[in-house]
Amino acid sequence: MKRSIIDLWVGIFVAIGLASVTFLALKVANLTPQSNNNSYTLIAEFDNIGGLKVKAPVKSSGVVVGRVSNIELDTKRYVARATLTLDGQYHFSRDTSAEILTAGLLGEQYVGLVQGGEEENLKPGDRLQLTSSALVLEQLIGKFMTSFAEGNNKAAAADAAAAETAP
Amino acid sequence: MLDNLLAPLRKLGHSTINAIWKLGVMSRFLLAIIAHSGQSLLRFQLTIREVYFAGVLSLIIIVVSGLFVGMVLGLQGYNTLSRFGSADALGALVALSLLRELGPVLAALLFASRSGSAMTAEIGLMKATEQLEAMSVMAVDPIARVVAPRFWAGVISMPILAALFNVMGIFGGYLVGVVMIGLDEGTFWSQMQNNVDLHFDVINGLIKSLFFGIAVTLIAVFEGFDATPTAAGVSSATTRTVVTSALVILALDFVLTAFMF
Numbered sequence: 001m002k003r004s005i006i007d008l009w010v011g012i013f014v015a016i017g018l019a020s021v022t023f024l025a026l027k028v029a030n031l032t033p034q035s036n037n038n039s040y041t042l043i044a045e046f047d048n049i050g051g052l053k054v055k056a057p058v059k060s061s062g063v064v065v066g067r068v069s070n071i072e073l074d075t076k077r078y079v080a081r082a083t084l085t086l087d088g089q090y091h092f093s094r095d096t097s098a099e100i101l102t103a104g105l106l107g108e109q110y111v112g113l114v115q116g117g118e119e120e121n122l123k124p125g126d127r128l129q130l131t132s133s134a135l136v137l138e139q140l141i142g143k144f145m146t147s148f149a150e151g152n153n154k155a156a157a158a159d160a161a162a163a164e165t166a167p
Numbered sequence: 168m169l170d171n172l173l174a175p176l177r178k179l180g181h182s183t184i185n186a187i188w189k190l191g192v193m194s195r196f197l198l199a200i201i202a203h204s205g206q207s208l209l210r211f212q213l214t215i216r217e218v219y220f221a222g223v224l225s226l227i228i229i230v231v232s233g234l235f236v237g238m239v240l241g242l243q244g245y246n247t248l249s250r251f252g253s254a255d256a257l258g259a260l261v262a263l264s265l266l267r268e269l270g271p272v273l274a275a276l277l278f279a280s281r282s283g284s285a286m287t288a289e290i291g292l293m294k295a296t297e298q299l300e301a302m303s304v305m306a307v308d309p310i311a312r313v314v315a316p317r318f319w320a321g322v323i324s325m326p327i328l329a330a331l332f333n334v335m336g337i338f339g340g341y342l343v344g345v346v347m348i349g350l351d352e353g354t355f356w357s358q359m360q361n362n363v364d365l366h367f368d369v370i371n372g373l374i375k376s377l378f379f380g381i382a383v384t385l386i387a388v389f390e391g392f393d394a395t396p397t398a399a400g401v402s403s404a405t406t407r408t409v410v411t412s413a414l415v416i417l418a419l420d421f422v423l424t425a426f427m428f
Contacts, residue, residue: 006215006216006219007215009219009223010215010218010219010222010223012223013218013219013222013223013226013324013327014218014327016226016327016331017326017327017328017330017331020327020330020331020333020334021330021369021373023334024266024330024333024334024369025365025369027356027360028262028266028333028337028359028360028363028369029360029363029364029365029368029369
């Protein structure tokens, strides 16, 4: 087949296109090779997951050890059931606790794992026993406001009592 | 008197019917191109030639515009984000705005004005100089010989150009954000990788540009093929290509975005 200089340029053009797509896929997008044979899942149930989303990171001591792969509502007990897919090289003891934390004040939420002390490790599919829910800022403020108001009422009542007994 | 009042109404009706007519002719034209693609893909050399003219020769404008768009995004993004103390997110901002919208749309607009208009002028001129008729006389189908290779060349080139535009834009954002302003390089890339999804953002952006490629090239070859075979006709057809393509790109972008994201 006859080759011409135009073929060369078109070849270069297509190669640039392939290189661009590869760059976008590997360097720009988060294409983490999901080695499924080398990962395992754990279940964590929370009363309230706040703003946790699927694909949120699971961290232990700040190191990403896996991702949240699924979130659903347990329709029997009405708790949120999060499936954590962890990297196979990390193992956690049976009394590991999971909590939902927030990166920074307004950052994304992630699951933090704190290693326990037991010898035996969690097996794939196990449920984490110790979990603590997400800190929901509105509830926190609500509680604070209520206790603040109660405190004021008590102070007012004490003042009134003091005023009655004084004379 | 009544006639004067009704004239604009008549004009509106006329142009509406004309537009619908054109849409029908265009659909038939697209079918004809697809029907004749077999022949033109068999003689792939023709398509390669057109990829050279439509794609390779557009490289310069795509590279330079992409770089500058990315640099401007970097500057403006930094100015805005630093007000909210989140200049770290610059990488994500640049990458997402390029991949989702700016890359495909701007590359398509540039492609329409650089290559689409050239295609229209070329085919229109062939028609004006009666080359197309000469082909028909020699039993060479002008759609298979002239139109289909250009159409496929445009469809092939557009996603490549959009991808290159994205890469150059991200590089421009990197130049401004990291090299000029001095953001942390690791944060720039990791924020980008954390927030860009391969399927959702990258692939959907490329699908968008594929649709733009089909639309722009179809308009370009159709306007050329449909041009009045005079100098004025060819020039107005060229203008129509650029105007119609720009409008169709923006409208199509809205529809595709509504579907995808």
